Ligand SMILES: [Zn+2]
């Protein structure tokens with residue numbers, strides 16, 4: 182592992198690991214992070230931060246100014262767990278059946294707490310203000326958006342924002358940066374086809390929503406191939422379809438749910454528009470009606486060039502070229518830090534959790550996922566370096 186660690190932070194490793202494992206054993210789902218945020222708020226207060234609670238329901242912000250003041254930087258961690266039943270059998274495995282920190286947000290929270298402790302200590306000198314943003318509900322409900330709607334950046338002025346995510350499949354403790362459109366937008370689209378039910382033996386006296394839905398699914402799959410410019414990333418996945426309960430009954434309606442992803446805002450708009458049109462006109466051609474709802478929408482995550490270059494150069498300067506991986510590529514996953522990056526310049530970067538087959542190599546959202554405690558100190562150290570370098 183590269184030498185990416187501030188010695189004091191390294192010396193707190195056992196304490197931080199205990200916090201991480203406590204959080205892991207007690208996962209809380211999106212918008213239910215009451216105990217987690219309580220623990221975060223208490224620790225921040227004990228380190229000397231001015232703490233604001235309950236912004237975005239369970240969100241917490243810890244603020245601290247040092248030196249002559251001046252610039253303000255926001256660092257963000259997410260706190261929520263997933264509705265997954267853990268199967269790792271680890272000593273610190275989830276004590277809450279059906280809930281698991283399978284994305285490592287327990288680790289992100291701990292990394293930011295470790296950074297918080299050092300930033301507040303005598304050893305850390307800077308001129309400016311640090312806002313540590315602990316957000317709820319990254320996995321669902323858009324907790325970042327909730328905090329912004331409750332005035333996050335009006336109440337806590339940030340000139341720029343940074344966040345990290347652990348990444349299985351990347352070498353332990355290494356950092357990965359990407360400038361520009363890094364993660365996809367995600368929209369859930371629900372289409373309801375309303376027909377006219379009746380006897381399966383007399384389809385002529387019905388309007389069959391099942392046949393309409395079948396035709397619609399095939400038509401939807403032409404949007405990416407026929408409407409999107411070749412070379413652009415776009416995904417239309419029909420993940421669920423529900424209709425009918427008996428073989429001899431033509432139901433009244435059919436309902437399908439889609440996930441729709443794009444790497445550019447304009448492609449996203451095109452996909453949503455074409456889905457609406459295709460649903461409406463396909464339904465019409467079968468004599469049915471359609472209703473299209475779009476929700477759980479996350480925007481494209483766009484890292485700004487200046488802040489990404491700043492972070493990347495700093496990582497190289499502090500820890501050497503070997504600490505940075507260069508093959509980071511955009512992904513069609515989504516991330517609600519994108520909402521914060523719509524408001525402020527900044528960058529979302531990756532922290533290697535371990536290579537496949539090694540500790541930490543199991544992918545996130547898997548019941549066997551295991552956050553690698555060895556990356557707490559490197560992650561926290563880099564957050565500290567960002568503060569020291571930005572708030573000079
Ligand atoms: Zn996740």
Ligand SMILES: [Zn+2]
Nearest residue numbers: 284285286346
């Ligand atoms: Zn995550």
